[in-house]
Amino acid sequence: MSVQDDVDDVGEFAALLRTLKERTDRSYGSLARRLAMNTSTLHRYCAGEAVPLDFAPVERFAALCGASAEERLELHRRWLLAVAARQRPRQASAAGTAETGTDTDTDTDTADGPVESPAEADSSPGLPWYRRRRVAVGLAAACAVLAALGSLAALPDGRRASAGDRPGTAAPAPSDTAKTEAPDGKSPSPTPSGTSPAPRRSSPSATPKRLKPSPSPSVRTTPPAGGTASAPPLTWSADSQAWKLGCGHDYVVAKPPEQVPPPPVPQDAGVWAASQNAVHGGETLVRLSVQGRTDTAVVLEALRVRVVGRSAPAPGNAYAMNQGCGGSITPRSFDVNLDKDRPIARAVAGSDTGTPIPAVRMPYRVSARDPEVLLVNARTQECDCRWYLELDWSSQGRTGTVRIDDAGRPFRTSGIKGLSRYTYDTSERRWAPYS
Template sequence: MFPEAGIVVTAAVAGAFLATLGSLGSLAALPTDRGPSAEAAPRSRTTAPAAAPDSSPTPSLSPSPAASSATASPTTPEGKKEREKSGPSSSATHRTDPAPDAAPSSSPAAVPLAWTVDSHVWAQGCGHDYVVGKPPAQVPPPPAPQDAGVWAAAQSAVHGEETHVRISVQGLSATAVVLEALRVRVAGRAEPARGHAYAMDQGCGGALTPRHFAVDLDKDRPIARSVPGNDAGTPIPAVRLPYRVSAEDPEVLLVTARTSGCDCRWWLELDWSSQGRTGTVRVDDHGRPFRTSAIEGLPHHTYDTSARAWVPDS
C-alpha cells in the first residue's frame, strides 16, 4: 500500500531517461484562482484560449475515462501576445503538424511537439486504490493493469489517495523543443468521495523505484517537485528541467499526485520553447481534470483469489 503522506508526482523514464539531464528548471504551480502572468511577451508568441476549469464541488463519483491522450492542435487569433495554450480534447493523441516549409504566412505556427498521457498507471505496475460507490458484492475482480482504464470507467471509479500520470513527449522533427517547466493547477477541491476503497493488489514491490515528480494536492499552491529514483541500489537522477526533446529523443514524465483530505480535480501545464517561440500545453484527462480522492476512513478491501471475493483489509 502507499504511504498516507500528502500527494506525490512521478516522472518515469522510457529508454532515454537515464541520460544526463540538464540543469534544474522552475517547477511552480499557479494558485487556483489565478491565470498565467499577463506580462508582455515577445511578438513571436501567440496565444490560444485555455478551457475553463472544471470546478464542480460535488463529491459524487463519476467515471474515470480509459487511459489514452487527447489530440490538441491549438491555433491562435492573430495579434495576441500571450503564451500559446492548448485546450482540452477528447481524442487519443495530442499532436500538431509542424509548420510547412513554405514562406511564412499570417497564421501562427503549430505547436512543435506531440504528447500522450495515461492516468491509470499503477505503482510498480501492481499497486493502486480506486474508490467505488458500490458494495464489494457488486464490484468485479481487479483487472490486468493494461485494462485499468476500462475497468475504472465501468465502475465509475475515482483514483484513491494518489494518481500516477505518465506523459510521453517528443518533438515533431529533428529540431529540439525545450521543456521549460511543469506546473500544477487545482481546478477544485471538495469533501472526499464516499464509497469503498478497493486495492488492485495484495501488496507488491520491486527493486526499481522510478524517478518522478511529486505533487501534494493538499497544499494551497502545489508544486511539481522532481524526485530521484533507484534501480537495485543504483541511483537514478531526478528529471531536471529545462530538458530537450525531438522526434528522435522523446521523454517520459511520471507525475504522482497525492491527497489525504480532499476530492481534488487538477491538471498539468507544460511550458515549451523552440526556435524563438514559446507556449504552454495543458495536460489533462481527455478534456477534463484528473481526479484524486482521499480514502482515509473508507472501508478498504483487497481481493482474495482463493475465495474469489473482496474481503476487508485487516
C-alpha cells in the same frame, strides 16, 4: 596475441557500456548531449565499433549511468585492454596493412573520419583508405546514374517523368488532419489545398459533461490560445491509469463489495474504472510522453500544477488492486501534494536495486527522435481534487504552454482516509476487508 583476443577485449568493453546504458531510460541521443559528444560516437562505443583514446568520456558516462566504484574500476580495466587491442597492428588479409580503429569525441554525425566498410577493404586490399573511398564514391555515382536511366526507360507511352514519378520522390497523398484542440473551442485550421479534407473530429474539451474516467490515454497536440498561430512543435500523450510499480493502486467506488467485479489486469484498468465510475483513491499516477514533431529540439522549460476544484473526499469504499507489490525499482518522477494550497511538481530521484537514478531536471530537450517519458505522482488525503498540468516549452524563438489533462477534463484524485478498504481474496473469489 591473436586477432580473436583483440576482438574479445573490445567486445567486453562495449558490453559493459551497454549494460550501464540499459539502466537508464534515456536514448543514445539524450545521453550524448549530456556527455558533450555526438550520438553516433556514443553508439559506436557501445557497439564495439570504436574505442575512445581518452578515458574521460567513459568516466562521465559511468557517472551518468550511476555506476558503482567497483564497476568503474572494471570499466577502466576493460578500456585499457580495448585501447591496447585496437592500437596493436593487425595483419591485413591481403597486403599486410595495419589499422587501429580507435576513435575520439571530435567526429561528427556526417563525417566520421577514415572508417571503411568490409566491402571496401575486400575490393581494394592494396590501396590506402582514401583511395578506396574515392573508388567507392565513383562506383556509387555510376550506379545512381544507371538507376535513374532505368527508371526513365520504364515509363509507359514515352511519358516524361513528373515530380511524382522521379525516383525516390513519393506521390502526394491526402493528409489526415491531426487531432487538435484549441482552448476557445475553435476547429482546427483547414487542410492545405490539393488534399482531401479530413473528417471533422469533435474536440475532447467540447464535451466536458462526460464524467467517467478515461479508458485510454489521451493524445493531443494543443495549439496556442486563439487558434490563429501555428500548432506547437511538440506532441504529447497522457495515461492517467498507471499503477505504482505496475501493480499497486486504489480506486474509490460507491458500491458494496458484492457488486464490484474482481480487479483487472493493469492494461485494462481504464475500462474497469470507467465501468464502475471509479475515482483514483489517494493518488493518481500520470505517465506523460512528450516528443517533438521534427528533429528540431524543443526545450521543456517547466511543469506546473493547476488545481481547479476541491471538495470533501468522494463517498464509497476503497478497493485495492493488489495484495502488495514486490520489486526494488523505483522510477524517478514528479511528486505533487494536492493538499497544499499551491502544489508544485517536485522532481524526485529513483532507485534501481540501491543504485540512485538522478531526478528529472528542467529544462529538458525533446525532438521527434528523442522523446521523453515523465511520471507524475499526485496524492491527497483531504480532498476530492480536480487538477491538470501546464507544460511550458520554447523552440527557435517561439514559446508557449500546453495543458495536460484527461481527454479534455481535469484529472481527479480523492482521499481514502477513513473509508472502508477492501482487497480481493483470490482463493475465495470475493472482496475482503484489507488487513
